[in-house]
Structure formats: structure tokens, C-alpha cells
Amino acid sequence: MKTLDKKVAIVTGATSGIGARIAEAFVHEGAHVVLAGRREAEGESKASSLGETATFVRTDVSVEEDVEALVAHTVERHGRLDIMVNNAGGPGNGASVTGFDGEVFQRTLAVHVHGTMYGTKYAARQMLAQRSGSIINMASLAGKVAGWSGLDYSTAKAAVLHLTRCSAVDLGEHGIRVNSEPFSTLV
Template sequence: MGRLDGKVAVITGATSGIGLRTAEIFVAEGAKVIIAGRRSHEGEALARRLGDVCVFRQTDVTVDEQMRALIDLAVERFGRLDCLFNNAGGPAQTGGIEGLDADRFDQAMAVLVRSVMLGMKYAAPHMKTQGAGSIINNGSIAGRLAGYSTSLVYSTAKAAVIHLTKCVAMELGESGVRVNSISPGLIATGIFGKALGLSTEAAEKTPETIRNAYATAQPIPRAGLPDDIAHAAVFLASDESGFINGHDLVVDGAITGGRNWSQQQQGYAAMRKLLGDAVE
């Protein structure tokens, strides 16, 4: 038996990266999934590959009516809604506060925060009627600590997602609906390339480069992978996490845990050398 047997899930941002891998693993664990994204070619190809248990709907997650239709589709097609993974996102403007463009700020907030609000808004009634459900929002370590994103807008938006998750968890938990977030660390996806201005097609070719670049950034000696977040989402979607609510699950190889041991030891050795004869 799969860990998600009999469950129905909606996954946004499912045409690449974390969302795509989550859809694959959810189906492998027994779930039926509605996947959403802006790129119809990629979404329809994934749905065909995953079979009758997967349906793609082209969706702009910032548009109220499109998000309502997406959520309703799950219930219409499969009879219920057990999990919503608000995964869709993207990069935001980089640079300091003085150079920010207000329109670009609003656009990023719409993609990163408004979409999460809309997904929860329309999933909540269905899950409350069932008396059960799991909503998972994609946060970021950049939303927990400053300095983990090249974009202060992105960091601010993800901080809002994490706090919004907790607020809604306190409300919906009383109806048996759990709301949690996952905060990824350095996950090798195309988002880094997109943040630097690469086209979507070019950015999707960069994960291997990212894996190599961040192999030693955290104590675990490899970069994070979409699988790491997908498996965390399986746990939060499953009944195994039935008493977890309002929690931000950090999946970062301990990069936010503090200074790496080897770096600390190098600093210690350098200090001893600096002090020379004064050190016994």
C-alpha cells in the first residue's frame, strides 16, 4: 500500500522542479492529483505520463477565478480534496531597497503570497466539510532568516507565507484541517537561473551546475534535491503527520543551523596562528 492511497491532491507549479517531482511521487504513493502550471505543453505531457490518476489544468495562480476552478476540479473529477500543495512561485526582483520597482514588488507578492491565500481560501470549505485535509505551503529558509536570498522581496514574501500558514492553521485546525509549510534550503532547481534573468528553457538546464556549486554549503555534503521536498510533502499529506499543524518544516541540510564545523575549526586554527606565542 502507498502512503497516500485514496487521497486526492492539488499541486500548483507542477510543470518543473519541486512541483513536478512531487506529482510523480504522490502518484507513486497512491494519490490522484490535479496538477497546475502556466505551461500547457509540459503540464499535459506530465499528465499523460502519469496516467488517468493525473489531470492537468493550465492555471495562473494569481487569478481568483482560476484558482477556484482548479480546486473545484479536484472535487468534480475525484470526489474530494485531501491535500493542497501551494508550491507555485518564482524569483523576485534583486537589489537593494532604493532600487525596487513597486509594480514588480506587487507582481512578486501576487505570485508568492496571493496565490497561497487563494488556494487556502478555496480548499478550506471542501476540507472543512470532510472534517479532514492537509494544506502544505512552500516557504523558504529565506523567509526565516535574512541573507538567504538575492532578493529581499522574495525573502519578505516567504516570511509572509510562513506566518500566514500559522494563522490559518489556528483557524482550520479546529475543523480537523491541518496547515503546514515546508521551508527548503538550497534546492537544485531552475529558480536560481531565472532569478539571474535566464529564460525558462535555459534555467531548466542549470540544476546540475547548482548541485555542484552548493555541494558543500551545508553540513550534509550535497545540495538539496526536489526529491527532498517532495518526500517531506508526502509526510505532511499523509496520516502519519496527523498531529502536526501550524509547523514550518525546514529541509535544508542544516545550512541554517549555524557555522559549519570545518569552517569553525579553520577559524580556530587561524586564530591560534594569529596569536602565535601567546597561545600555550
Template structure:
């Protein structure tokens, strides 16, 4: 059921990180894949590694004409479109509300929300004619849990999760499933790019992010290991495949448990503080049991 044999997928932001790994997994499971992103050399290298089953198209997802050309390319090259994974994205810097730059906000919305809508617009036309398809919008735990990332990014991801549900309600009767996929902290070059590192250099060194995530994972995640691109690619495989034929309008969270609550490792010390304080305050009247 997890096979993608005979299916064609478009993955945006597939020149690196989660998108590049998902392209590898999809091809290994039998799909033909269009790799979309802005960096020509890197995108062509990713596609070359995957052989005839992959094709790169230079795409800026914030440009509607590029998004249309990307979907057209999938149909011209491989004859159909079964899955669109709207994955392109860039990191989230924290800016205080009093200091926000509305042009930067627009730029984040253009990539994380407007591009998702544009992708769905052109993919839905093809999928509706076929009578089936799966759209996967990569969101984030920031989209439903506040305080982790920057305001622009969090708001854009929240809107993309809700837009996913809205689209799912409309497109279900045409046989098109629409789901979002929300990663937690995943070791990619995205973090280093966000801190100003040159993109290719950042993508070649996910270990920087791995070390940084490792330093907080114990307090943030009940699962004590660092999330990898493959963790997200496997979830995307499920959503792209017929194994998820009855799943739509869902936000699949793959975050090591970050969003489920407070890990015991974080709570243990606070609990000891709470009960210690309680005992000290209530000592005079506390009855020993």
C-alpha cells in the same frame, strides 16, 4: 503511514521542478493529483506520464477565478480534496532598497502570498465539509533568514510562513492541518529562469543550478551535497500523509543545514584568523601552556 492511497491532491507549479517531482511521488504512493500551472503543453506532458491518476488544469495562481476553478476541477474529476500544495513560484532577483520597483513587488506578492491565501480559501471550504485535509505552503529559507535572496521574495515567503501558522490556528478545529515547507537550495530550472533563460529550456537543464549550488555548498551547508527535488517531495509526502496527523502550524525546513548555523568548513579559516590575530596581539603577555 506514508501511503496516500485514496487521497486527492492539488499541486500548483507542478509543470516543473519541485512540483512535478512531488506529483510523481504522490502518484507512486497512491494519490490522484491535479497538476496546475500556466504552461499547457508541459503540464499536459507531466500529467500524461502519470496516467489516469493525474489531470492537468491550466492555472495562473495570481488570478482568483483560476484558483477556484483548479479546486473545483479536483473535486469534479476525483471526487474530493485531501491535500493542497501551494508551490507555484518564481525566482528572486536582488534589488537594492533604493531602487525597488513596487509593481514588481506586487507581482511577487501575488504569486507567493496572495495565491497561497486564495488556494487556502477554496481548499478549506471543501476540506471543512470532509472534516479533514492537509495544506502545504512551500516557503523558503529566505522566509526566515535574511541576506540570501531578493527582498520581495524573502518578505513574501516570511509572510507566507506566518500566514500558515495563522490558518493552522483557525482550521485545526475543522480537521485541517496547515504547514509550510521551506527548501534550501534545490537544483531546479528556477534559477536559470530567474537569470532570463527561456522556461522550458531552463527546466530541461537543472544541471546548471546543480553546478552553481555545488560551487557554494561547502561554505553554506554542513551537508556537502546538492539538494534535489526529491528531497522536498519526500518531505511533502510526510506532510500530506497521515504520518503527520499531529503536525500543524509547523515550518518544515529541508535545507541541508543552511539555516542551522555556520558550517565548520566556513568557520575553520575564520577561526584560524581569529586565534592567530589574538596570539599575535597578546603575545607579550600570553603565558604558554
């Protein structure tokens, strides 16, 4: 029996990089995986390469309705949601605080922080009904160490770490684990 046999997982940001590798590992361990991301061609290709237990849903995690629809699709198709990996993200901007573009800062926060919040919110609603589940929020050393990365990325990852701690306190007594790793080494 495989570690994730018959579990149902969503992985955001799964069209490439860490998210794609997480999806591969989960499928290898027996999970049904819904890959999510903005790049439809890459997502469909990745899901197809993983076989019949993987599907793709185009999702912009910064749009709450997209995340709500992603979770609803997953539950409708598979009847449950056991694992939510909030991995979607992008690189930060290296600008100094004095020259930072506010729109760039807002976009980084929308993807990293809002996207993680929406993923946690809608996954938790389903997991509360099941009385079990695991939510994994991808963070970074940049969220703990100033100067490790750009201002926007570091600020966003610090917020993800604290959002994770707050969500763990809120949901833990209901059988839902919420974790994050300050380093990108979960898989």
C-alpha cells in the same frame, strides 16, 4: 497499500521543479493528482507522463477565479480534495530596496502570497465540508533569514510562513492540518 492510496491532491506550480517532483511522488504513493500551472504544454506533458491518475488544469494562482475553478474542477472530477500543495512561485529580483521596481514586487507577492492564500481559502472550504485535509504551503529559508535571497522573494516567503501559522490556528480545530517547511525539503 501505498501511503496516499486513493487520496486526491492538487499541486500548484507542477509543470517543473519541486512541484513536478511532488506530483510524481504523490502519484507513486497512490494519489490522484491534479497538476496546476501556467505553462499548458509542460503541464499536459507532465500529467501524461504520470499516467491516468494525473491530470492538468491551466491555472494562474495569482488570479483568484483560476484557483477557485481549479478546486471546483478537482472536487467535481474526484468528489473530494485531501491534499493541497501551494507550491507555485518564481525567483525573486536581486534589486536593493532603494532601486526596487514596485510592479515586480507586486507580481512576486501576487504569486507567492496571494496564490497561497487563494489555494488555502478554496481548499479549506472543501476540506471543512469533509472535516479533514492537509494544506502544505511551500516556503523557504529566505522567509526566515534576511539576505538569503532577493528582497521580494524573502518578504513573500516570510508572509507565507505567517499565513500558514495563522491558517493552522484557524483550521486545526476542524481537522485540517496546515503546514509549511521553511526549507524546500518536503519531498
